[in-house]
Amino acid sequence: MPHVPAPHVLVVYTDDEPGVLTRVASLIRRRGFNIHSLTVGPTERTGLSRMTIVVDSDAPTVRQAVAHLRKLVNVLEVQQLGEGPMVVRDLVLVRVTAGPKVRSEVLQLAQVFRATVVDIAEDSLVIECTGSLDKIDALVDAMRPFGILELGRTGAVAMARGTRIPSATRAPLPLRTGSGPEAMSV
Amino acid sequence: MSQTGAQLIWESLLREGVDTVFGYPGGAILPTYDAMVGYPIRHVLVRHEQSAVHMADGYARASGRVGVVVATSGPGATNLVTGLATAMLDSTPLVAITGQVGSALLGTDAFQEVDITGITIPVTKHNYLVTRAEDIVPALREAFAVARSGRPGPVLVDITKDAQQGRARLDWEAALPHRHLRHLPPPLDPAALAQALDLIRHARRPIILAGHGVQLAGARAEVLALAERSDIPFALTLLGLGAVPATHPLSLGMMGMHGESWVNRAIQEADLLLAFGMRFDDRVTGKLKEYAPHAKKLHIDIDASELNKNVPVDVAIAGDLLEVLRALLPGVPVADRSGWLDTIREWRGDSAVRDIKNLPDDGHLYAAHVMHDLWCLTKGEAVVVTDVGQHQMWEAQYYKHDGERSLITSGGAGTMGFALPAAIGAKIARPEAEVWVVAGDGGFQMTFAELMTAVQEGVKVNIAVINNGYLGMVRQWQALFYEGRYAATPILSPDFVKLAEAFGIPGQRVETRVEVAAAVARAREAKGAALIEFKVEQEDSVYPMVPAGAALHEMIRRPSALAETGSDPV
Ligand SMILES: Cc1ncc(C[n+]2csc(CCOP(=O)(O)OP(=O)(O)O)c2C)c(N)n1
Ligand SMILES: [Mg+2]
Numbered sequence: 149m150p151h152v153p154a155p156h157v158l159v160v161y162t163d164d165e166p167g168v169l170t171r172v173a174s175l176i177r178r179r180g181f182n183i184h185s186l187t188v189g190p191t192e193r194t195g196l197s198r199m200t201i202v203v204d205s206d207a208p209t210v211r212q213a214v215a216h217l218r219k220l221v222n223v224l225e226v227q228q229l230g231e232g233p234m235v236v237r238d239l240v241l242v243r244v245t246a247g248p249k250v251r252s253e254v255l256q257l258a259q260v261f262r263a264t265v266v267d268i269a270e271d272s273l274v275i276e277c278t279g280s281l282d283k284i285d286a287l288v289d290a291m292r293p294f295g296i297l298e299l300g301r302t303g304a305v306a307m308a309r310g311t312r313i314p315s316a317t318r319a320p321l322p323l324r325t326g327s328g329p330e331a332m333s334v
Numbered sequence: 335m336s337q338t339g340a341q342l343i344w345e346s347l348l349r350e351g352v353d354t355v356f357g358y359p360g361g362a363i364l365p366t367y368d369a370m371v372g373y374p375i376r377h378v379l380v381r382h383e384q385s386a387v388h389m390a391d392g393y394a395r396a397s398g399r400v401g402v403v404v405a406t407s408g409p410g411a412t413n414l415v416t417g418l419a420t421a422m423l424d425s426t427p428l429v430a431i432t433g434q435v436g437s438a439l440l441g442t443d444a445f446q447e448v449d450i451t452g453i454t455i456p457v458t459k460h461n462y463l464v465t466r467a468e469d470i471v472p473a474l475r476e477a478f479a480v481a482r483s484g485r486p487g488p489v490l491v492d493i494t495k496d497a498q499q500g501r502a503r504l505d506w507e508a509a510l511p512h513r514h515l516r517h518l519p520p521p522l523d524p525a526a527l528a529q530a531l532d533l534i535r536h537a538r539r540p541i542i543l544a545g546h547g548v549q550l551a552g553a554r555a556e557v558l559a560l561a562e563r564s565d566i567p568f569a570l571t572l573l574g575l576g577a578v579p580a581t582h583p584l585s586l587g588m589m590g591m592h593g594e595s596w597v598n599r600a601i602q603e604a605d606l607l608l609a610f611g612m613r614f615d616d617r618v619t620g621k622l623k624e625y626a627p628h629a630k631k632l633h634i635d636i637d638a639s640e641l642n643k644n645v646p647v648d649v650a651i652a653g654d655l656l657e658v659l660r661a662l663l664p665g666v667p668v669a670d671r672s673g674w675l676d677t678i679r680e681w682r683g684d685s686a687v688r689d690i691k692n693l694p695d696d697g698h699l700y701a702a703h704v705m706h707d708l709w710c711l712t713k714g715e716a717v718v719v720t721d722v723g724q725h726q727m728w729e730a731q732y733y734k735h736d737g738e739r740s741l742i743t744s745g746g747a748g749t750m751g752f753a754l755p756a757a758i759g760a761k762i763a764r765p766e767a768e769v770w771v772v773a774g775d776g777g778f779q780m781t782f783a784e785l786m787t788a789v790q791e792g793v794k795v796n797i798a799v800i801n802n803g804y805l806g807m808v809r810q811w812q813a814l815f816y817e818g819r820y821a822a823t824p825i826l827s828p829d830f831v832k833l834a835e836a837f838g839i840p841g842q843r844v845e846t847r848v849e850v851a852a853a854v855a856r857a858r859e860a861k862g863a864a865l866i867e868f869k870v871e872q873e874d875s876v877y878p879m880v881p882a883g884a885a886l887h888e889m890i891r892r893p894s895a896l897a898e899t900g901s902d903p904v
Contacts, residue, residue: 319516
């Protein structure tokens, strides 16, 4: 499992508009920034999206990435977490081989990680777990000997600890968000 | 009262102060063309959409206003791409409006449907897909604001046919853009300013590196004031030429790959670089590891992503150059640096003896002579628009640009075919200016169809085709780095005099230096566009030269035998 240096977690607030993810992805690809994960979702405000990007690069490269992201018209704010304390969470769904002989062992291990079983089939289990990137890595390593049949991770969602409120949650947004077939977005 | 989307496009352009658009019609943009009639905006019909962008680019660079392009969907839109990339790399404010298939057909590979917003993401500052008439005005208004603000650049607005045909009310005030304000540089940091002044105070061998940003920021007077107050010489990037006067006593000339040796030497020996509105492109730095090894570096640019990108600097200030310099000026120490300036003058004297300009006429016609003569004959007052190649570098070396916006050239992209269309745009923007095209035989053949545009629009540009029978700059690299194997660089040309005549403009051919002045005079006197073909030395090379990847001081100097043989020493 690739180890992610914790400081390089970016939170990017963007307009919720068709094409924004393409612009961000295009920038990352073109400038050659290595990313470990990128997640995107809505926020409490209509028209405002929030991305968490985990960047797998050295500090100068990350500074460049931030400077470039700040040039996109659709980007309201870029926070570089890791300058202070933060919470980083990843969610995994993992389908593990678990025939009758080892099933209880798998269940026990899952419990250690406070993971929950969300599906049971004859020879396998699907386990869900939320936690820090390290914890998820450890869970996956623990399950590997049993045989992993399928695995999906969301990628990290991160937030700074404390009371700092991002200005993007108050900044003006376009009157309308995008036009045309929303289904064609991103 | 509601209007059609097509009308709203023209209403928006009017309100943005647009007087000219460069375009080419087609099915998906037809409603917009149909609505154009009656609006007091000049439409220049080009011969290829790429040229429309170059024209708008030339128009914008000559005037500082936003250039506007109109094209149809599909191939019309894809033809814009090279022009947009050219404008993007050189920070030209443009708005390109393209027609798009009806919104119901989007994503179906309909006739002439191309995902132009997808294609142009990397070559525009921003772009829009507009599918409703009511979104046209907000999109266009924001597009102009984005194109102009911060570091300028091109913006594309793709408008579906049904949006052009639909109706909406014009509400200009409600469309006031604000998103371009998200990225304005932060307020000036007094600590950074103090650090910058400290660097200047302690420098003994400082040098100013002035780039295109000086022109874009309108900071000519401030750069000069700083240079004069503290007796600091300045070197220019290719796009910085003209930003400050070439004939100023503190002006060193162009830096970089084809900069004069004393300029690059001064940079390598300097103890402080003051980089103003430039971006340390590889063409100006050479090998980064050995670039200006003794110098502290102060970098001021409006684009924060350019700071510490190529060259790590000691003090980086993201901001409007004009504003930053105004804040710095009162604290800049008055100094006398005659020792440092004398040293540079000595280096310069050593090079001057090799300069082809100072060699007697030997019967050969050199492009360098043509450029030098053109400079003298036009008193250095012309707007020169160059293409890309050897002639471009000779122009930069021998035409001394004093005036702002007096050199228009494709620097970042190096786009051949740029000169003629960009010159047409420049002349339209500044009808009172004398505009010269300087193009190679190769590049001129890429877009010479625009001669007809010049004729149809009655645009007087004077054209110097520097015919060396080669894609000369590439041939030069082959001579120097590929053992003289001239693969695909010899190029035939049509009879340019006859070609000019076919377009209905006067053409002349010049083969010796003594004919230059009379030909230039005749071209200037011609009422409309006029062309001169200069048949120059075929295997001449541009010197000095820093080979790609070499350090700035590892220059190939002008061979002193050059003038005798007229060919490369290979
Ligand atoms: C569109 C484009 N294609 C290719 C090149 C590569 N290139 C750079 S200079 C040059 C030669 C230009 O030849 P010409 O126009 O005759 O000018 P010269 O160098 O001979 O003065 C070429 C092919 C380019 N810059 N732009
Ligand atoms: Mg040539």
